[in-house]
Amino acid sequence: MDIKKKIAALSQELLHHQYLYYVKTVPEISDREYDRLFDELLDLEKQYPQYASENSPTKRVGSDLDNTFPEKEHTIPVLSLDKEYSGEGLEKWLAKTIKNAQQDLSFVVEEKIDGASIVLYYKKGRLDAALTRGSGIVGNDVTENIRTIKQIPLITAAETDFVVRGEIYIKKSDFENYNRKFENRYSNPRNLTAGSLRNIKSSTVAGVPLNILVYEGYFPAGFSNHHILILARLKELNFRINRRVGFFSDQKKILALTKEKLPEITGGAVAGLTAYVKERMKVRDELDYEIDGLVIKVNEIDVRESLGYTSHHPRWATAFKFDAPTAQTSVLDIQIQVGRNGRVTPVAILEPVKIAGSTVSRATLHNQEYIEMLELGIGDKVAISKRGDVIPAVEKVIEKNCENPTVFKFPGACPFCESALVKDGAHHFCKNRDCPEKLERALAYFVGKDRMDIDTLGEKTIDFLYKKGFVTSIPGIYKFNYDLLLQEEGFKEKKVENIKNSVEKSKSQPFSRVLTALGFDGLGKAAAADLIKNGFDSIDKITAAAARRNEEEFSGIEGFGETTALLIIEHFTDQRNLASIEELKQLGLNFAAETGEKQELPAVFADQVWVISGSFENFNPRSQAAEEIEKRGGKVTASVSSKTTHLLFGVSPGSKLEKARKVGGALIDEAKFLELID
Template identity: 35%
Template structure:
């Protein structure tokens, strides 16, 4: 395709994809199928790859990109992102309304749900998304622009090219996404997030935008902080306006004039609180007129024209019937409270995690006690306290594993009690499920139910046994037909050629995630080298600490792991890390990329650096050899100038690769 034709088609595709993205993520409807959307996006990707100079900033392909950050830059808020005074009863709401009436004639109020998430600022210059930041202390926040680009309901551009628009919103994690994330964390024996708000905050402050993108965050916008080129006189008018620009505004905002009307709005929102797909912790009441807000003013901490009515937490009492002990992949034993079912936050609950022995002792919990239970963030059940004590002492862990009977151990530096038996059936089941998971060996079709069936049938006892399974073996199991059996065997066979970092992650070494597994492989090249490396050598890797290094050495040198790896090799599982290197002209050199390069994408530039034996880093230091700078280079460029690090252009860099 010729240049001009490509430019025209790219512009058409960007507008079309952004339109359909807005319909899907903001208006909850769609005019085309997912397949049609994917085909349009694939066409755009191909054209952008052919003509990288035509990539637009608002292209949907640019929502996740760039390298991980080592630190967030500070952003000063021109208009303070203040907090709101909380009230906890209807008499307090009525008092607020009466106080407003003393200073403002016939005030009207906007009543809206209070989304429980993380407050952020979205800044647009001439209609383009320019800066996104956290609230911070209200005066200074952190620049999280790249992470906010991964939130699909944040528009990359708006139809009216206003000189300046700053919108405040609340980033949140939908309830179904949160539950899915918690399940993944529990399956990996990780400490799960306690509630959706914590999950949203932790996800939004990830140094790598690609991690944030996987968390499927969303946003509701609820305020205009600054605007140039448009006159607005009321809060409702401003919400209607930003909705027309394509922002996903806070839902169900309503006008009210009297206390009775305000109370009715609060009660209506409260009635459907538990059926909403997102978390709310109250209702915000705001004076609608901006002129009246000016008259009312603010205190040093909060505005006088708004309050937040907070819902009281729903807590109920029930009898603790039992405490189950679940054994995880790494042997950690987690106690789970089993109690008489109660209705909480719209659903029936009968189980809640008790975390560890320290938690049980702190609450003095025993089987038979009457306990108080609530839902953390209205989602995850938790035991608040013992309401009525029925026994003198608290529950104590048994001295042996509840599954295999091996004496349990507890190290001094952690709260978890563990079963040290690597052949414990519970650990084997969890380890195989993890090994087959998407982030690890990605064996399609090998889910928890199939793993359980294979173990119970005696066909497998470890992950290595997967590689000696046959179609005939599977046909002997319930629900397997020729096609499904062949598909699973093919998926297992395909996994043999996976990159080594997937295998390292799949082996389930404590404290080693996907990113650190890749760093290990890049440093040592193959599994034998990793197994023979010392903790000191491993700790030299950027991003590794002593605990991580010791975990690698300890677990890879355990007899059962050595035996397992030997069998995996015999079955043909790849244990080498493919690192394509043309020559070593960049050997020992560290490059830092900053800004937008004229033709190269960052990943392409990094690949070139690695092909010639160099290393791409995310932060500038005295050890940096070169800073490769493009347009809109930020603090990294300034840091390089300060340290006297050599700064090169893309043209100079490409000459170095000739």
């Protein structure tokens, strides 16, 4: 066999085994045999790079080159869906759609997975490009990252061009472990997924267990008039189809054909659709991935085309969203908040409403673009949602304020200091250094829990001290004579005493906290810790380096880019900042890390309950391992219980390993543990 053919055959074989392993989860060969084939291909591709295909299975491991994600135009309409929130609304939608179609319709019900939407473009059956949804018209090209997801076929048996839409997601059970690798940067599985797709190194993406389920295929005209048969075709082409699909039709022939081609899916007559949807909503929590509703689509492709689109949504599909975390209310006002660094955030003031057990009266609106996307104005009736600990969000406008329908426009000036707002990226900023709101926010930040932790100076007290002119700058916190408060209403002796004590006590906070508390843009908790760790363990060292204005001294630190480096130089060469720092130094705050001072470690194990079992090479006695866990905010218990989240096991771990497995705890060996605490 010539080399070219051999490479092609090996590729084919490996892609087939990847499919068996990752899509069907029934491997036919051992991991070792697989690795042998893989290495053989890798060798050949190295020797004969001219024959290596960009869709080779070896591309699955990704590369260390930086991706740039150029924007590309979609060739299919990538619209979002309109939403229904009740069974009644869904019934209405069904009736309206059938009426408009003027014929009997079949419907497909699919889970609306809460991940990252992706559009895969195939040329002559081979993956050619993968674009994010983007604006719906233009998406980012993330092809190199997508190639690393082994559930996505790179080469298919189809000989035509076609397009596939799907959702990339990470399993709930994988989220925590992998989020830790990204320093817990992501607040939920969806964010981790979206963040991974945009990771600049595809080799990093290859290490994240991303999954895909595809739900829409666009084949050359005339392929099939039934969406359900297009799904069957996608399955034939080795795409991963959600087995939890419902198909509802009153036509016996297509029902029978579906049963034959996709035996795993359920359904029946159209009359049973709403009941099915309601039933399916209940099992949401049993799934190992997040879904935020179900999608109901017209099956007949020609009808889809005749029903067409509104400016935002297709008329032939709707999303049925979960009832619980959404509510309807009115927007009473839109207020402008200004943060300590001048960033302007609009906040919707809502008619108080209960969602998932708590009363919601405010929701962030992020920025002007978000408001424009919603087309939101004061007085509008809106749907709001709340999930978990996430801040409530305005989902959509249900009804415009009919007396005065408007879309809220940002004021041109800061409402607190009247200086002109400046737009930078998606956000507006107040750039006035003396803006009273910025100064007050900076005070509140300084005394906050993760910083100087002066708990007697809460939001209200800070506001009082500031407005009265008692404390108007950060050094002022340490200079004010708090005894004067005794003359003010609401300040008894005990309370004043407590304030004085906690202010005094805060002077002993370590340098890392002081550095963070200054509240400089780009210098949060993690960045401050990195600075100290990299030898900038006193303010003098930092200011001296900043004075040299050699950004490489800072940009060389891992995680610091040029932007951060320039910000640090700017902050620590600014005369007002330096004067304030000097004053705080005189007042007795820590401006150098004490030698041997225990570095504050990031609480990566917060809320975790660990059990340790077996013996270890690096942790002997094993209480040393317990210390490492506790230092990072974790808890260690002696025996496995339902509360156990992690089991650290060494040599001969005994029965605890099995018990931990049963309660679903993560099983961590010594090597993995060393990685986690590194």
